[in-house]
Amino acid sequence: MGSCLSARIKAESPLHAGTNGKDSSSRLSSSSIPPTPRSESEILESSNLKSFGFNDLKTATRNFRPDSVLGEGGFGCVFKGWIDEHTFKAAKPGTGLVIAAKRLNQEGLQGHKEWLTEINYLGTLHHPNLVKLIGYCFEDEHRLLVYEFMPRGSLENHLFRRTAYFQPLSWNLRMKVALGAAKGLCYLHSPEAKVIYRDFKTSNILLDSHYNAKLSDFGLAKDGPIDGKSYVSTRVMGTYGYAAPEYMATGHLTTKSDVYSFGVVLLEMLTGRRVIDKNRPPGEQNLIEWAKPYLASKRRIFQVMDVRIEGQYSLRGAARAAALAVKCLSTEPKYRPNMEEVVKALEQLQDLDAGGSIKSEATRKHQRTRGRESLSSRKAASYPKPSPSPVAA
Structure with a gap:
C-alpha cells in the first residue's frame, strides 16, 4: 500500500481539536459511525451491486501496484483497474471497462461501517450527479468498493x-x-x-x-x-x-x-x-x-x-x-x-x-x-x- 495510510483526525471536542496540518481529507470525529438501521446481510442482499472476488480485483489493478494509485483518503487508497464489461472479470490494462477500486485500510470497525454505509446508499440511490457504484468485495478480511472511473479527477x-x-x-x-x-x-x-x-x-x-x-x-x-x-x-x-x-x-x-x-x-x-x-x-x-x-x-x-x-x-x-x-x-x-x-x-x-x-x-x-x-x-x-x-x- 506504500503511502496509502489513513490520516484521520479524532477528537472529543471538534471545536478544540488539534490538526496534523497535512491532509485535506482529515475528518472531525468524536466516535465511530452509529450502527446502520439495517443488518449487514440485508444491505448486501438488497443492493443491485456486483459481488467481486478479491483475486479478480487484485488482477484488475495489477496487484494494487503503486503506479495504479489514483488517490487516497481516510477510508483507504483508490486504484485504477480494468474489467470486462460483460463478465466483470479482470481485463488487460487498456481494455474493457475502466474502474476505480477503493480498498479499505484494515484498521478497525469504523472503516467497515463506512464501507457498509457506502453500499447502503449508493447501492440503492441512482442519479446522474452521483458517482456510480458498480460493486464491492467482501472476502475474508478484504473490503473493497468498485466505482465507475472519473477521468478528470476531483x-x-x-x-x-x-x-x-x-x-x-x-x-x-x-x-x-x-x-x-x-x-x-x-x-x-x-x-x-x-x-x-x-x-x-x-x-x-x-x-x-x-x-x-x-x-x-x-x-x-x-x-x-x-x-x-x-x-x-x-x-x-x-x-x-x-x-x-x-x-x-x-x-x-x-x-x-x-x-x-x-x-x-x-x-x-x-x-x-x-x-x-x-x-x-x-x-x-x-x-x-x-x-x-x-x-x-x-x-x-x-x-x-x-x-x-x-x-x-x-x-x-x-x-x-x-x-x-x-x-x-x-x-x-x-x-x-x-x-x-x-x-x-x-x-x-x-x-x-x-x-x-x-x-x-x-x-x-x-x-x-x-x-x-x-x-x-x-x-x-x-x-x-x-x-x-x-x-x-
Missing part, C-alpha cells in the same frame, strides 16, 4: 493544484460543476432519497470527461429526519472548515448543514482558495472570515475573485454567485436557501453572457456545440490524488 485538484497537468477551470466550467454538484445534493434532500450527505467538499466532487460533476464518498451520509422532526441528532463528523457551525456546536444535523457546506465550496470556486490555509498571511487563513466583507460590495468583489478567471465573467454574474454563497453561509440555518433554490439560482447564472445579459437560445446552442467539440479534443486528467493541505478546527 474538483479539489483543478482548483488547488498549481501544475501544468491540472489546468485551472474556466468561469463557465466552474458554474457548470457547481450546478451539477447542487443537483446531486438536491436529489439527496428530495422526498425520494431523504439523505443528508454530511461530507460535501471539493475532494468529494468528481468530474467525468465532460466535466459533469458527481458526488462521491457516502461513508458519512445519514438518513434525514422522520416523524416530523426537523433534525437528526448525531455525533459530529465531517471535514474541518466545511461543517456548519450549528452542527459542530450541537450535533443537530439538517439538510441546511449540507447547504452551508455547499456555500463553502462555492466560495472556494469563486476565489480559488482553500477554506482553511495556514500558509496564507494572518487574517487570510480562514477564507470565510476574510472574504465575506468583500462579497457584500459589487465594487470590492473583484478583490477576492480568482485571478485565473479574470475577464471571463460579468460583474452581474460574479455578484449573483457571491450573493448565493453568502446566503448559503448564513450563520442561522433558517436564512439559508434550500437546494432547490440553489439549483434554480445557478441555472439562471448559466444563462448570463460575459456582459451580464441573458443569452439568446441561439447563443446557448452554439456554446453547447463548441463546448462538446472542445471537450472531445482535450486530454483527460487523472483521477483524484489529493495534494497535502493544512486543516484547522
